[in-house]
Structure formats: structure tokens, C-alpha cells
Amino acid sequence: MAKLTLITGDGRGKTSTAIGHIFLEIQNGKEVIVTQFLKTGKNSGEREFFDKYYQLRWYCFGKSEFYVSDEQLEEFRNIVKEGIDKISNELNKAKIDILLLDELGIALSYDLVEWKDLQTILGRVKEEIIITGRKIPDKIRSRVDEIINIEEVKHPYNEGIVARKGIDF
Numbered sequence: 001m002a003k004l005t006l007i008t009g010d011g012r013g014k015t016s017t018a019i020g021h022i023f024l025e026i027q028n029g030k031e032v033i034v035t036q037f038l039k040t041g042k043n044s045g046e047r048e049f050f051d052k053y054y055q056l057r058w059y060c061f062g063k064s065e066f067y068v069s070d071e072q073l074e075e076f077r078n079i080v081k082e083g084i085d086k087i088s089n090e091l092n093k094a095k096i097d098i099l100l101l102d103e104l105g106i107a108l109s110y111d112l113v114e115w116k117d118l119q120t121i122l123g124r125v126k127e128e129i130i131i132t133g134r135k136i137p138d139k140i141r142s143r144v145d146e147i148i149n150i151e152e153v154k155h156p157y158n159e160g161i162v163a164r165k166g167i168d169f
Contacts, residue, residue, distance in 0.1 A: 002125040004144040007132045008105055011150035012157075014132040018100050019046045021130060026054060030097040030127070035087055037080055037103045037112075038062045045165065059086055067110060080112045084121065091124040099125045105133020108140055115140060 041060035061083035
């Protein structure tokens with residue numbers, strides 16, 4: 001089974017850290033899929049870069065608004081399931097070395113997907129699966145091989161400085 005890496009914590013840069021790893025893997029000729037859950041892919045500097053310079057399979061499964069209420073539970077479960085099904089289908093067509101499951105941690109923590117539902121994809125990636133997101137349940141943490149914790153020490157957002165294109169997104 002592929003190595004499982006978790007990039008988590010309350011600091012900024014979990015996705016960027018994972019994307020940096022993806023960039024290095026692509027440079028080494030690895031087959032990669034990037035999947036973002038609970039994101040639309042709009043206003044994403046990383047996505048724009050890869051779309052412009054690389055032929056990378058990059059899928060987003062989200063809406064313009066974030067999951068916030070129980071009334072949205074089934075809708076967001078269906079969105080996440082659509083993503084898992086898409087990745088499973090992609091893994092049927094090609095051998096993938098590295099799989100990024102961006103914000104899957106949030107989906108797991110909000111019970112939008114269960115760990116057992118991921119088994120259809122986890123055993124079919126050759127080298128590494130990277131999971132990002134806050135609030136990763138302890139039962140998931142105990143199953144991964146590596147945990148990288150991104151800690152916020154100081155952030156301009158807390159001083160009223162809004163997110164900047166090209167730096168924060």
C-alpha cells in the first residue's frame with residue numbers, strides 16, 4: 001500500500017505544502033492526480049499555474065459556499081462521493097504514483113465521507129497519498145505513516161489584512 005501522508009494544523013499553507021510536493025513529483029516523471037474537496041478551483045493560483053504549464057489531472061468537488069449546516073449534509077456528502085467515484089474511475093484507467101486528496105480531512109471531520117468509503121482508492125495508488133485539512137479525527141491520524149503539522153504563529157489576516165492573490169490563493 002502507498003505511504004499515507006497527512007498535512008494538517010491550524011496554520012496557513014497545507015495545500016501549498018502539498019502542491020510543492022506534487023511539483024517535485026511531476027518533475028521526477030511521476031503520474032499525479034490532484035483532487036480538491038469542498039473547493040471549486042476558482043481563484044486558485046496553484047490550479048492556474050498547473051493548467052498553464054502542465055497537463056495535470058486536477059479535479060474539484062465543491063460549491064461556492066462552504067459546508068456550514070446540517071441542512072446541507074446530504075448535498076455535500078453527494079459532492080464528496082462524486083469525487084471519490086471520479087478518482088476511483090481514474091485509477092481504473094491509469095497507474096497513479098501520487099494522489100493528493102486536498103481538504104479530505106475536513107470532509108472526514110464533518111462526516112461527509114467515512115474512512116471505509118476510501119478503501120476503493122487507497123490500495124490502488126503506487127507510492128503516496130497526501131491528505132490535507134484541519135480537524136483530522138484521531139482514528140484517521142493513527143492510520144497514516146507521516147503527519148506534518150502546520151502551525152500558525154502569526155498571520156496578517158488577524159491584523160485585518162485580506163488574502164492576497166498570488167500569495168494566499
